Amino acid sequence: MNKELHADELFKEFKETSITEFFRKNRAHLGYSGKLRSLTTAIHELVTNSLDACEEAGILPELFIEIKSLGQDHYLITSIDNGPGIPVRHIPNVFGKMLAGTKFHRNIQLRGQQGIGVAGVTLFSQITTGKPVKIRTSTGKGKVHEVELMVDITKNKAEIIRDNEYSEYWRGTEINCELRGVKFSLREQGPFEYIRRTAVANSHARIVFIDPEGRKTIFERSSEKIPKNPKAVKPHPQGMEVDDLLNMAKASKARKISSFLSSEFSRVSNAKVKEIQKRVDFDLNKNPRRITWAECEQIVDAIGEVKFLAPSSEGLVPIGEKQIKAAVLNILDPEFDAVLTRPPSVHSGGVPFQVEVAIAFGGHAGRETGNGVKFEIMRFGNRAPLIFDAGGCVITQAVNSVEWRRYGIRDYENAPFTVFINLVSTHIPYTSAGKQSISDEEEIMKEIRMALMEVGRKFSKYHSRKRKSEEREKKRQILLKYSTELAASLADLTKKDERKILEGLHELINERMLDSTEEVEEEEEEEVMDSFSDEGDRR
Ligand SMILES: Nc1ncnc2c1ncn2[C@@H]1O[C@H](COP(=O)(O)OP(=O)(O)OP(=O)(O)O)[C@@H](O)[C@H]1O
Ligand SMILES: [Mg+2]
Known part of the structure; x- marks a missing residue:
């Protein structure tokens, strides 16, 4: 029998580890698993950073991405942007430190939100090649910095290998890194x-891409409009959880809970604070840093009973129906399309979000497979394509929960059908640091379903109109065919001009067919309304 070990023995092994060390051992959490996925993940981190930086600085983005083959499963990645550049003193933390960045601590709608992404690229490059990452950046003031750095894994810190400064007027950021154990594929x-999907959701960006075969693809911008500058917003009280409230109160500089509530949340006026006061049994003049868990619970319950204005859409920057429609028409050239932006809503922790959807049917919609055209979902989070982990994503679940057949799309999985969904939020609740799948929050699920049902309804109208007009056309053709025989018989009986009789019959047939159109539309409108309310009732 094994000898029992004392806890002191076991705890000799108790050690703290750095976040970098954690991700070195668990790189799949960052999306570095599998050869293809690892390469796409690195590109995703670089592209999202460039677009975020340009958008915040109010610059129309110009991106250059090249993937060069250096041997079997070995590539050199170059990414250049015309963004604001990175001030030299921040370079080590940007590329060599995890959980460091300009986005994590702000309620702001950007693609990045964790301060891990690009340091993850440095780390992955280093652990697969042993080489440093090369960075060239300038903020446009005439000085360019070329830096080579590696990560000190045990300390979650950058190690600068080389730093060269020279004079040149240029602004932007260039990153060169080698990756091994990855594979390019179309x-x-x-x-x-x-990148193609990035271009679809970011028609204001011009992206040049060179693949390992040297093929150059230019995704030209179709809009010169820089999206509205994303603004940091205060959280909305609805959906606030007790722990969020407690943490915010403890960190607050306000002198009273009342002023903490009115100054650190959006849509909380003094009148609303009074309404909350009526529902709690302690004084809101108390210092917020002394608040207890039980008191926070009371405030959260009170918030649930008070009506607040919906969250401001100020911090949210949707793509917009016009631009989505243009992109959908441009790439899918569908027979039918419908686009919709829902009004803003809030999910857990009082975080505002908004859902945009488009559906396309026919034309080039759907995904070409060896097995014919299949249904396709294009998922986006703050305009960044979500390519992996589709199964666990609330978007996929919402799309699959809609009964498409009610809207006239039978066997939707095998139809030439594309659903495009972009979720914008100041904080997207991703299921992991790899940011490819959005967690199943009730409010998000509900909003996506509402949006899909609304566009589904539009499809349904179109579909039944089309079906009925096809049926009418079929009948018309049959009647026209028999009208020749009928005209001949009638001419025989009446001894009148056969050609004239035939003309009369044709006129009559066409008139009747046109007459029925309006009736059909009214009828189908009712049918669709019925199916819409049935589906709404299901949840
Ligand atoms: N191309 C760039 N131009 C300007 N600033 C950049 C660029 N790339 C990164 N940064 C800065 O570096 C910070 C860290 O980037 P990183 O990708 O690690 O984190 P993030 O984008 O904040 O969040 P996430 O981990 O979700 O990607 C960013 O917050 C941004 O301030
Ligand atoms: Mg990032």
Whole structure:
């Protein structure tokens, strides 16, 4: 029998570890698993950073991405943007430190939100090649910095290998890194498709992409409009959880809970604070840093009973129906399309979000497979394509929960059908640091379903109109065919001009067919309304 060990023995091994060390051992959490996925992940981190930086600085983005083959499963990635550049003193933390960045601590709608992404690229490059990452950046003031750095894994810190400064007027950021154990492919989950989808959701960006075969693809911008500058917003009280409230109160500089509530949340006026006061049994003049868990619970309950204005859409920057429609028409050239932006809503922790959807049917909609055209979902989070982990994503679940057949799309999984969904939020609740799948929050699920049902209804109208007009046309053709025989018999009986009789019959047939159109539309409108309310009732 084994000898029992004392806890002191076991705890000799108790050690703290750095976050970098954690991700070195668990790189799949960052999306570095599998050869293709790892390459797409690195491209995703670089592209989202460039677009975020340009958008916040109010610059129309120009991106250059090249993937060069250096041997079997070995590539050099170059990414250049015309963004604001990175001030030299921040370079080590940007590229060599995890959980460091300009976005994590702000309630702001950007693609990045964790302060891990690009340091993850440095780390992955280093652990697969042993080489440093090369960075060239300038903020446009005439000085360019070229830096080579590696990560000190045990300390979650950058190690600068080389730092060279020279004079040149240029602004932007260039990153060169080698990756091993990755593979380029034109497949759906590869870098090319990732960039193509980025271009679809970011028509204001010009992206040049060179693949390992040297093929150059230019995704020209179709809009010169820089999206509205994303603004940091205060959280909305609804959906606030007790722990969120407690943490915010403890960190607050306000002198009273009342002023903490009115100054650190959106839509909380003094009148609303009074309404909350009526529902709690302690004084809101108390210092917020002394608040207890039980008191926070009371405030959260009170918030649930008070009506607040919906969250401001100020911090949210949707793509917009016009631009989505243009992109959908441009790439899918569908027979039918419908686009919709829902009003803003809130999910857990009082975080505002908004859902945009488009559906396209026919034309080039759907995904070409060896097995014919299949249904396709294009998922986006703050305009960044979500390519992996589709199964666990609330978007996929919402799309699959809709009874498409009610809207006239039978066997939707095998139809030439594309659903495009972009979720914008100041904080997207991703299921992991790899940011490819959005967690199943009730409010998000509900909003996506509402949006899909609304566009589904539009399809249904179109579909039944089309079906009925096809039926009418079929009948018309049959009647026209028999009208020749009928005209001949009538001419025989009446001894009148056969040609004139035939003309009369044709006129009559066409008139009747036109007459029925309006009736049909009214009828189908009712049918669709019925199916819409049935589906709404299901949840
Ligand atoms: N191309 C760039 N131009 C300007 N600033 C950049 C660029 N790339 C990164 N940064 C800065 O570096 C910070 C860290 O980037 P990183 O990708 O690690 O984190 P993030 O984008 O904040 O969040 P996430 O981990 O979700 O990607 C960013 O917050 C941004 O301030
Ligand atoms: Mg990032």
